[in-house]
Amino acid sequence: MTAQKTIASYRRMRQQPLWRLLAADNGPVIIGLLQTLLYEKERSLPASLLIERLDRELEELRNRGDDFPQTAQAYIAGWLRDGYLERRYPSGSSEEEYELSTASVDAIRFLQGQIKPHSAATESRLSLVIQSLVGLAEETDRDKYRRIDHLIAEQERIEQEIESIQQGRMKVLPRPVAVERTREIIALAEDLTGDFRRVRDQFEQLNRELRECIMDSDGHRGDVLDSLFAGIDLIAESDAGRSFSAFWRLLTDPEQSATLEEALDSVLSRGFVGELQFEERRFLLRLTRNLLEQGGSVHEVLQTFARSLKHFVQSREFLEQRRINQLLQKAQQAALLLKEEVKATEDLHYILELTSCRLRSFSQLVLHDPSLQAEAEPMGDGEAAPIDLDTVSELVAQSEIDFRSLKADILACLENCTQVTIAEVLRSFPASQGLGSVVGLLALASRHGMDGKETEQVVWTGDDGVTRAAQIPKYYFLKEQCDGLQ
Template identity: 55%
Template sequence: MKALRASASLLVLRSKPLWRLLAADKAPLIMGLLQSLLLDQDKTLSSSVFHERLSRELEMLRGQGYDLPQTAQGYVADWIAEGWLSRRFPGGASEEEFELTAEATSALRFINSILKPRTAATESRLANVIQQLSRLAEETDSNPKTRMAALVAERERIDAEIRALERGGVKTLPDERALERAREIIALAEELAADFRNVRDEFDKLNRGLRQSLMESDGSRGEVLEALFAGVDLIAQSEHGKTFTAFWRLLTDGEQSATLLGSLDDVISRPFARSLEQRERRFLQNLTATLMAEGGTVHEVIQQFARSLKTFVQSREFQEQRRLHSLLKEAQQAALLTRDAIRPNATLNYSLTLTSSRIRSISQWELHDPSLNVADASMPDAEASELGLDAVEELVRQSEIDFRTLRRHLQEALATVSQITVGQMLERFPAEQGFGSVVGYVALGAKHGELTQEGESVRWVGSDGKHRTARVPTIYFVRERAIELFDE
């Protein structure tokens, strides 16, 4: 029976993400990628950064001959489905973030403990066991006489140590044992920091369980609803919530924090600490910040879950969710009733109109990068032109009205006659710019000529050799105002 119970428990564990990661076909590569990206340095990465770094690591591994056929997005989708990666969308963030699940973290730490095994039986671990057992025995003893005897013995030990210090005898741990204890503390603290992720996952399960109970509870009011409407924070009042609240209170206690910081500074300044690895020293230096950051994340998750759950109830959104849940259950029950009456491959005289919306995971979307569609702003050197100044002048004359030539023609005409109209000017001088010459004469006449209320028909030959006619106002250019043509 014992073997049967043990086998049943292991079979259940084998279906968990932790065992699946250890037993994966490419477990060494997968675990190496997960550890290098989300365990050794950064604990969380934004979607864009994680995909970029993973693509770079995959290319490097493929260059070494490893068979990794999928894209980074494909592997991320698989790892999320396997329960090795979790993604969250923090408030105020522009994109989702990825991090290791608690079970994937446990699997990686288990493998690392095999790669770097600790000494099986160390003095520090035994001393820690003895100390904790002694403390447990004292704190659970209800006999005043034995408690008093223990306190007196502790006082005598302290007095003896004080007398030894007064005589100048100070005994310290040898460097080997001090280094051993420091590494035991680091291992314990690392496990403590990893426990925060387990706590957060438990709160996530509790939040989902409360929402499920709201949807599945019968009647308009259930126990969960009554408690929420009464203002009770069910997540904070849960077993995990109370445990974490007590831990958070201890971590944020001013006296305890000062003691922890002072002890860390003292340990790091000791000579034996120089024998620690750089990673170990960095971990001790950042221990307080790490615990506060991890604990703060869990605290924010608790607050967020509590607020969202209350909003879920107060906005009556749970009623719509309950109705949808009821419809789905009815559809499932109807399908089960027809299971024996209709074959699965039978043709039904029923058509279902599908929605036009495509449901896709946000992780499959790609952000638009405007820099990829920027027009080429470079200016290559143009080939030397063969046009001369005469050709350039001709192009300018064709694109703009040549008022300088028109003024010269007017000056020549008014030198022989006292007044002249636009039509008479076109008879004397050809319209070199076609209709542009006509417009130029009218513009000059409006500014420097005598404008009348009558009209005049003018004729000219275009650049294509065809005769053209237009009706323009009768304008007289007079010799008395010819000086105005010279001023411009």
């Protein structure tokens, strides 16, 4: 890479949140607050709790003479705008939640690495490199004879080590080496948990790119639309999606999880663990849970994006969005054509009505009292809601109905009579699936019954124990035409 390209890359990076955070005038304070609030303990907080805790921290800073004139809400809004925070709306939550962006996490980890740097070259890191290279060389070797020789040599080494242990010659890592290797494992695990955020960012970027591709494709359906209509999950089938899915399967594999838990318990029971710092021991103790929590969050994001993209296409929402984009483009093109004819300072003699809302105090609001609008006469029972065949077709397509049991109920009724209606079948055999049974009987009647050109009322009891009724077309199941129900 030439010097010009390197300089251009660094200039682009200079505008990214990571570099701007590290180079900010009050960067040490911002990073310290973000680390305390959203890194050391909780990794995400509801808005109200984050504001409350930030208020306390700002008050302490002001008492020490630091100048922080804005409110906690203003600082949070600024950090969100600058890319230091991310805001999400969890399903079922009453308020938004905040967490650190990938850039903020990288900045905190970079500074922590400067405060407690690794040794220039440690035995454990060199051993890890050697073992990885040896394993890679062996597992990519296509020469079967050479691989067999390696396995035989490994077998002989294991047998010699077993014999040495049986004779009382056991090699145990010295405490300093064991502590050093444990800290290297912790560093690798911390890098792994940090990778989850970058994977999630990749999914978000991929989701935006796929939507932009759908919006930009004009007229004919493009490759993205064809794939989505064919049922292909493009996000899960992407390189990032396949890589994370493989990692997630490994992480949630019962055998691997049991092996990891057993190894952690064994390490934590060793005497050298007492030389680790409290934060390091706590990290090891919570390693499995942290990996599952972070991985589960990314897995949920992956599934959410896949479902939302599929719904965006199948519900035809993209057509409306594309139409809006086209209207905006036409408006921009028209404005460009008029730019030479209409000056920016020229009066257009046009009044644009801006949308607004009327602000009132909560004390001015009056609670609604339904009794004030209640009618004097008692409320009567309403008519049963009608169910037509179009509604039945839609419900059948979306439901799992036990048609085998319904056919058996119809045949049982026809054993004692020559014809029977849906209402009579339900009186003899109450709807076991509630509305689903009614819909199933209507579907069978439309194919195997005779239209009575009338309507009838059916009654059923739902899973909630409430009795309901509906007005449906009247169909007759005939005994001489019941062969299709066999």
